[in-house]
Amino acid sequence: MKAVVHRAFGAPEVLSVEEVPKPTPKAGELLIRIRAAALTAVDCAARQGRPFSARLAFGPFSPRNPVLGGACAGDVEVVGTGVRRFAIGDRVVAISGSFGMHAEYVCVREDSAVTAMSSGLTHAEAVAVSEGALTALPFLRDAANLRAGQSILVNGASGSVGTAAVQLAQHLGAEVTGVCSTANIELVRSLGAHEIIDYTKEGFARNRRTYDVIFDAVGKSSFAYCRGALKRGGIYLTTAPSMAILGQTLWTKLRSKKARIEFTGLRPPREKTKDLVLLGELAGAGAIRAVIDRTYPLEQAAEAHGYVDTGRKRGAVIMLAGGPG
Structure with a gap:
């Protein structure tokens, strides 16, 4: 072969x-x-x-x-x-x-x-739906406990994890802000983002808006940069492992604004399988694409x-x- x-x-x-x-x-x-x-x-x-x-x-x-x-x-x-x-x-x-x-x-x-x-x-669609969403789903559902009516900012909203996160957050009933480049604004809007921030024109954590959840789907920001944009009780999530985020996950556990990373690839196969089934159902129903x-x-x-x-x-x-x- x-x-x-x-x-x-x-x-x-x-x-x-x-x-x-x-x-x-x-x-x-x-x-x-x-x-x-x-x-x-x-x-x-x-x-x-x-x-x-x-x-x-x-x-x-x-x-x-x-x-x-x-x-x-x-x-x-x-x-x-x-x-x-x-x-x-x-x-x-x-x-x-x-x-x-x-x-x-x-x-x-x-x-x-x-x-x-x-x-x-198609086979291509099935694997495309599963790959990014299998990371995004446990971050939003399990780590953030994202609920209807909450606000979430997705940094890197046009990547594989980001496009899944925008759609899943919208499906969960959250108010979604997507961060992307100028070229990807229409794509991110078509996925259900209520607001778009063009990172080539402004820093997303410096516009005086605050969010219940900030999900850095590309691992290019930091808790320090995003902390001021979090609401009281808010949580910062990143996909990028580092000594900094591991330490921040520990020392913010008892604070009003938290930082967290999830190692989604290390989850047991049975948990991944359940999520693959759910994602397939959502895609089949047209809730995500x-x-x-x-x-x-x-x-x-x-x-x-x-x-x-x-x-x-x-x-x-x-x-x-x-x-x-």
């Missing part, structure tokens, strides 16, 4: 498309014929081996997982012995805890984060990585591995 492989850390040019052995499902596993897979900033960081501290996960000297890709949609081709929930031909969405999805096939355990695709969605910036075949992986490296993608970038998208 074809797979996008990197055997050294570096620029997109370290990637190559190679023929590698097709996996065989063990007991309790599914073999998925991948049709579409998400390409995220995490994939690019793993390719680069940055920050250096992340080498603990990515590999100290060379890539621990030479095939990247942590979210895909495809068709079940083979089921291992003991599999009960799925059958050959099922269309599924799956999340991997160890990459491996920028390829034509992948094996996943039946009890991992995998569920049936929502009818009416996929935002796909660009699609690339596996053979153009280096070009796709170069584009994501720019930090300017709108919504999701999808790798297509053949067959119907």
